[in-house]
Structure formats: structure tokens, C-alpha cells
Amino acid sequence: MRGSTTGWSYPLRRRLLVWIVLFFHSGTPRLVMTCLICRFVAPPGVQGHTALRCPLRRQLQCRYHVSNEHPFYLPGPCLSETCSHAKQCAVCGLLGHTSHSLALRPTRWRLSHGRVVPIASLEVPIITGIDFMCPLVGDRQARRMVAAVHDLALSER
Ligand SMILES: [Zn+2]
Numbered sequence: 001m002r003g004s005t006t007g008w009s010y011p012l013r014r015r016l017l018v019w020i021v022l023f024f025h026s027g028t029p030r031l032v033m034t035c036l037i038c039r040f041v042a043p044p045g046v047q048g049h050t051a052l053r054c055p056l057r058r059q060l061q062c063r064y065h066v067s068n069e070h071p072f073y074l075p076g077p078c079l080s081e082t083c084s085h086a087k088q089c090a091v092c093g094l095l096g097h098t099s100h101s102l103a104l105r106p107t108r109w110r111l112s113h114g115r116v117v118p119i120a121s122l123e124v125p126i127i128t129g130i131d132f133m134c135p136l137v138g139d140r141q142a143r144r145m146v147a148a149v150h151d152l153a154l155s156e157r
């Protein structure tokens with residue numbers, strides 16, 4: 001067993017919250033929230049979101065279905081019915097991912113308290129085609145999906 005999961009979600013959320021200081025013409029610094037996955041930077045009046053709430057994190061690659069040499073591999077059957085492994089991709093038609101499922105590349109993700117979280121560094125490059133599980137999603141489609149997530153975030157005022 002992995003032990004209790006209570007008690008860590010708040011500090012985890014705090015660690016994933018990245019604040020960037022922007023300087024405006026007036027010279028007044030302002031703190032803005034940015035998402036580590038899609039890099040959405042909330043403009044004034046928009047709430048923004050953290051990496052934990054990013055729509056692109058909802059359909060991650062299933063840890064039960066990666067190769068057993070993968071650092072995030074979990075043995076046994078995955079019991080989640082909403083997991084990406086049970087989905088069919090609308091782009092390529094294959095089972096096991098959706099059109100926006102991100103692959104668990106260890107250069108972008110790490111384990112924290114048994115949970116997959118994005119590596120908290122702005123040096124991790126923005127999401128491109130290779131980050132998606134679907135072999136048919138290229139850099140252009142990746143850019144489009146990131147833009148769609150930003151549009152969605154902007155509409156949530
Ligand atoms: Zn995001």
C-alpha cells in the first residue's frame with residue numbers, strides 16, 4: 001500500500017503553483033499565475049490555472065500500460081474506467097489513448113508522493129508533437145491543442 005493520501009495535496013498544490021513577476025510600463029511588478037504544462041499565463045481579470053488543473057493533464061498515459069522498464073510503471077491491472085487506456089483515439093482510431101493524451105516522458109514528468117506531476121521548471125520545453133501519445137499528432141496539432149486550452153482558460157473569467 002502507498003499509505004494515506006490525505007495531508008499532501010495542499011503542499012503539492014502549492015509547489016506546483018508558479019508565480020512569475022511581470023514588470024509593466026508603470027514599473028509596478030505584478031504576480032501572475034502560469035501553468036507548467038500549457039504555459040498559460042493569466043492576464044489581469046482571468047483566474048488562470050495550475051498544472052494540476054490543466055485540461056492537458058486529464059488524459060495522461062496509463063501507468064499500468066507503459067513498459068515495465070518505464071520509471072513510472074505500475075504492475076497489475078488498471079481499475080479506472082475513465083483512464084486513457086480504455087479510450088479510443090478519435091484521430092488515429094487506436095485504443096489506449098485519446099487525441100490529447102500526453103505520454104509519460106521522464107524528461108517532462110516526475111513522481112511526487114506516488115503521483116505523476118510535471119517537472120517544475122520553465123526550462124522544460126513547451127509541449128510539441130512528441131509529447132502526445134497519438135502517433136498522428138504532430139507539432140502543428142500540438143500547438144493547436146495548447147492554443148485551444150489557452151482559449152478555454154481565457155473564457156473562464
Ligand atoms: Zn495549463
Ligand SMILES: [Zn+2]
Pocket residue numbers: 062063064065078079080083084085086
Ligand atoms: Zn489505465
Ligand SMILES: [Zn+2]
Pocket residue numbers: 089090091092093094097098099133134135136
Ligand atoms: Zn491516436
